[in-house]
Amino acid sequence: MVRTWLTLLVSFDFSKCVFETMPLPDVYTVGEFNLRLALFKENVACIEQQFGEKYDCNVWVMNEYGVKESWYKLCTVKLDQYNYPIGFSKKGEIICKKGDYKEDEEELWLCDPVTKELQSLPMQPLEQYFKIAVYKESLVSIKSLNGETNIVHFNSVVEPCDFAGSNLEANCVGLQQ
Known part of the structure; x- marks a missing residue:
């Protein structure tokens, strides 16, 4: 297999201060498609969306971090041309934007x-540049980055949203526009 930008994921290991590569699943889609990385129940996931005659969405999950052979296809979901998968809920549901961006009437499903x-999720119509971000607080020493001994508190990305509650804003701290 020829290595291209479609076969590798590049990550940065803060503990070792090095870049690493991780294999993506073998995607056999012919024609136009989109790959999106996400977090599925604590595992790295890849959402493959096909365009053209079919608008299938294949969900791939990496069972063992960094091991190519551990990728497995969780499911294939048939979507129409106006559904666009953007991530996962805590329960493992696929979060989709639905609607025609030209009409400015997108919704979350x-x-x-x-x-x-x-x-359908009971939310107002979305802005065009709506994003989902996963979130977790952490402490990271940046001594090796700036030569000082300070520890900096910052927020990083890791926890998917939970839409199960009645108050969407309180349950979706990971949603950002």
């Missing part, structure tokens, strides 16, 4: 990967 059912 949850797709159950087992039953393939879509459920």
Whole structure:
């Protein structure tokens, strides 16, 4: 296999201060498609969305971090041309933006990967540049980065949103516009 930008994920290990590569799943899609990285129940996941005649969405999950052979296809979900997967909920549902961006009437939907059912989320129409971010507080020493002995508190990305509660804003601290 020829290594291209589609076959590798580049990461940075803060403990070793080195860049590392990680293999992506073998995606056999022919034609136009989009790959999106996400977090699925504490595991690295890759959402493959096909365009053209089919708008299938394949969800790949890496069972063992960094091991190419541990990628497995969790599911394939048939979507229409106006559904765009953008991440996962804590329960493992696929979060989709649905709507025509030209009409400025996008909505959020949850797709159950087992039953393939879509459920609308009761939110206002979305802005065009809506993003999902995972979040977790951490302490990181930046001594090796700036030569000082300070420890800096910052927020990093790791926890998916939970849409199960009645108050969406309180349950979705990871959602950012």
